[in-house]
Amino acid sequence: MSKDTFLKGAFILTVAGIVVKIIGSVNRILLSRLLGGEGVGLYQMAYPIYLLALSISSAGIPVAISIIVAEKLALHDYRGAKRVFHISLGVLAATGLIFTFLLYYGAGWLIEHQFVRDVRAYYAIAALAPAIFFVTVLSSYRGYFQGLQMMTPTAVSQIFEQLFRVVTMIALAYLLLPRGLEYAAAGASFGAGPGAAAGLMVLLYFYWRHNSEFQHHMNMQPKVRQESGFRIVGRIIKLALPVSLANIMLPVVSNIDLLIVPPRLEAAGHTVEQATESFGYLTGMAIPLVNLATILTSSLAASLVPAVSGAYTLGNKQSIYQRTATAMRIANLITIPSFVGMWLLATPISQMLYGTPNAGICIAILSVGIFLLGFHQVTTGVLQGLGHTTIPVVNMAISAVVKIIMSWLLTAMPELGIRGAAWATVADFGVAAVLNMYFVYRYVGFSINLTDTFKAALASAVMGGTVLMVYDAMMTYTLHNSISTLGAILSGLTVFGIVILLVGGIEARDIEQIPKVGSILAKTLRTLKLLRR
Template identity: 45%
Template sequence: MVNRFLQGTLVLTIAGFVVKAIGSINWILLSRVLGGEGIGIYQMAFPIYLLALQVSSAGIPIAISIVTAEKVARCDYTGAKKVFTLSFNLLFITGLLCSLLMYFGSDWLISSGYIIDNRAYYSLIALSPAIFFVTLISCYRGYLQGWQLMTPTAISQIIEQLLRVVVMLGAGYLLLPYGLAAAAGGASLGAGIGAFGALVVLMYYYYKLPRLADGTPLEGTGTSQRANELHNKTTATGNDTDTTVTDEMTPSDSLSQRPVIEKESSGSILYRLIKLAIPISLASVMLPLVANLDLFIVPRRLAVAGFSTGEATELFGYLTGMAVPLINLATIITAALATSLVPAISNAKSLNDAKGVFYRTSGAMRITFMATVPFTLMLYVLAEPVVTVIYNAPKAAEATQILAIAIFFLGLHQVTTGILQGLGKPTLPVINMGIAAVCKVILNWNLTAIPWLGIAGASYATVADIGVAALLNLIWIKRYTGYFLDISILWKNIVSAVIMGIAMYFIYGYIAPLMPMFLAMVISAAIGGVIYVIIMVLLKGLDRHDGQRMPIIGRFFK
C-alpha cells in the first residue's frame, strides 16, 4: 500500500513537471506569435473563465475523492458508483449552465464595460465550451483518485496540455492575418479541445474499472490492477464482524463473505459531497483573495517607503511574477503528494484504522521534509543565477532568496491540508488560511512601508502567511492523529541541507567565472544534491528500506 501510494505521488509529480514545462514553452512561443497586446486580449477573458470554473465545480472533485475512497475501503462498490453517478449529474448541469452563461453573456460583459476591450469577445466565446468539459473532467478525476488511481489524472493532464498547446499556437498563428482579436480567440480554443481530449482519456480509464450491480461484478469489462487488488485484499469492518479478504478468494467470494453494507441514500451522499465541497471551494478562493490584497496593499506601501510608481510596480513584479512562480514550481512534489494523500487517509479513516492514518501521515511528512528542505537551501544559495537565467532579472534575487524559505512551509501546508481533508475536516484549513491572511495583511502594511526593507518586507510577510497556516494545520493534525513534527527526522534534513548549501555556495563561486552561468548553476545544484544524499545516509536519515519503498528504483535496493 505504501509503495502504491508513493507510485501515485511519483506519477503525479512527473506529470506536473511535464505539464509545467510544456506550459512554459507554450507561453514563450505564444507571446512571440500574439505579442504583448494579443496576450493582453487573451488574459482579459481568462479570469472570467476561471471564475466560471470555480462556480461550476467548486470543491466537488476532492469531495468525490474522499467519499469514493470511503466506499471502496468498505467494499461498497455499488455505493462508490452511486457517488459518481450523482456527482456526474450535478456537475453536468452546473457545467452546462456556466458554459452557456459565459457564451450568451459575452456580449453583456463587453457592453457593460466590465471588460474594457471589445476585442476579447472572441476569446470569451471560444473559452465557454471548455467550462463544460473541464467540469466533467473534475468528476472523473475525483472518482478515479478515490480508487487511488493517479495514472489517469497524470496522463489526462499531459494530453490536455499537449492538445491545448498545439491548438493555441496553430490557431493563433493561422488567424493572426485576420487581426489580434481573431488570433486571441483562436488561441482560446485550445482550452476546450485540450479538455475534450483529457475527458476521453478519463472515460477510457473509468470504463476499465469493474462494473458492479447489486454487489456482483459484471462480465465483459476490463479491470485495472488496482481495482483487482482492492477487490481481493480490502479488509471490511462491520458492526461485530471483521472480514479479511485473502488472495485466494475471488471477488465474488469476498463480496459474499463481507458484512452486509447499509445503503446510503442519494440525498445523504449529495449532502455529504456539498458539505465537504463548500470549505474546499472556500480554500481555493482564499488564494486569489490574498493575491488581490497584495495587489491593493504592497504597491501603495512601497510608495509610502519612498519608491516611485514605476519602481513599486517593478518590485511587485519581482515578488509575484517571478519569485512566487519559482516557489510553486519547487513544490510540485508536495502538491502531488497532497492529492494522493486525500483518498489514502480517507480510506484508512473509514476503516477506523488509526495506525494506518498515523503511518500515512508520518510517511507523508517524511517525504515532505526531503522534498522541501534541500530545495529551500538550493534556491536560497542560487537565487541570483536562477532569476538571471530564467527571467534575466538579477534584481529579483532578493525577493526570491527570502521567499525560498517558504518552500518548506508551502510544502508543509499543502500536505497538511490534504491530510485534514482526508480526515473529513476540510473547514479547518480554510479557517487557518483566514487567520494567516490577517497576519499577512498586518505584516505587509507595516514591513513594506519601511524604506530599508521595501519588497523584502512583503516577502517576509508572504513567508509568515504560509508558515502560520502550516503550523495551525499541524496543531489540528496533532489533535486528530497524534502526529506532530518528527524532530528526529527533520534535524537530519536540515543539517544535511545546510552542509549542502555551504558546499554549493563555494562551488558556484569557484566555477562561475570559468563557464556560462547556466552550466555553473546546474553543476553546483547537482553536486549539492549528491552531498545532501550522502550526508543523509551518514546521519541515517536515509537507509535501504527507504530505497526499497521508492517507485521504479526500489528493486535496486532489494
C-alpha cells in the same frame, strides 16, 4: 482493484506535474513570441474569469468525491462507490453546462458593464466557455479514480490535456493572427476546450478498462442499503464547498496584493514604475519558483486524501499516523534542500532564468516559504482526508488577514520595500502551516519528528556548502553564470543524496515506491551499502 500506495501515487502525480509545467512553460514562450504583450494581455483578461467560473462550478468536487469513494471502498461497498460517482457525474454535467452557457452569453455583459475594459477580449472570453463543461465532467472522473487510489489515470489525463491544449492554442493563434489580434487571442483561449476533451477521453478509456473488474466486485457484493441521492449530494457539497472557497481565496489574495503592494511601495518612496517593477519581481518571478518547488508536496497532499479517508473509515489510527509521518518525512527531503539551495543561489537563479539579478532578494526571502508551504499542503491533505475540509480554509483566511496587515505595514517601510511584501507572504504560509499542524496533532497525535528533520537539515547544510564552493570555483574560471548555477545545483543534489543516504534519512520502502525503477534502484543502493535494509 489494483490500488497505488499513497507514496507511489504521489510520485506518479509529481512526474505528471513536472511534465505539465514544462509543456506550460514552452507554451508561454511560444504564445508570447506569437501574440506579443498586447495579445497575451487580451488572453490574460479572459483567463481569470474562466478560472473563477471553474472554481465555482467544480473546484473541490474531486476532493469530495475521492473522500466518499475511499470511504465506500474501505467498507467494500463497491455499489456505493459507483453510485457516488454516477450521482456526482450527473450533477457536475448539469452545473458544467449551466456555467458554460453563463460564460458564453455573459461575455457581452462583462464587456458592456466594463468589468473587462478592452472590448476585444469578448472573443477570448466566449471562446473559453466550452472548456467549462469538459473540465467539470473531467473532475468527476478524476475524483473517482483518486478515491480508488489509482493516480495513473489522473496523471496521464493531465499530460494529454495540457499537450492538446497547447497544440490547439498555438495552432489557432497562428492561423487566426492574420484576422486580427483579438481573434488570435480567442484562438488561444479556445484551446482549453479540446485540451479538456482529450483529458476526458483518456479517463473514459481507463474507466472502460477497469469497469469490468469493478463490476465483478459489485456482483460479488451482498446487497446493502444505499445512501439516498440527496444525502450523497449533500455530503459532496458539504465537503467540496470549503475546498472551493480555498481555491477561490488564492486569486482573491493575489488581487489583494495587487491593491496593496504597489501603493505601499509608492508610500515607501518608489515611483510608479519602480513599484510596478518590484511587484513583478515578487509575483511574476519569485512566487512561481516556490510553486514549482512544491509540486511533490501538492501531489503528496492529493494522494493522502483518499488514503487517510479509507483508514479513518476503518478506525485505523495507526495507519493514519504512519502515512502522515511518511508524508512529512518525504516533504522535508524536498522542501528543506530546496529552501537552502534557492536561498544561497537566489541571485544567480534570477539571472539565469529571468535575465536580471534584481528578483534575487525576493527569491531568497520566499525560499523560506518553500518549507512552510510544503508543510501546509501535506497537513491540508491529512485534514481533508479526515473529513475536516473546513479547517484548512479557515486557517487560510486567518493567515490571509495576517498577510494583509503585514503587507500594509512592512511594504511601506523604506528600509524594507518589496522585501516586506515577501516576508508577509512567508508569514502567510507559516501561519496557515502552524494552525494546520495544531489540528493534525489534535486529531492524529502527530507532531514534527525532530530526528528526521535534523537529518534533512544536516544533509542540506552540507549541500549548501558544496553549492557555494562549486559556484564560486566555476565563476573563478570565468564560466557563464547559467553554467555555473546549473553545475552548482547538480553538485548540490548529488551531495545531498549521498549524505541523506549515509545518515539514514531515506528508508528502503521510500525508494521502492518510485514507479518502474524503485525496486532496481533500492537493490543497487543496498549493494553499494548506501541504503539500510
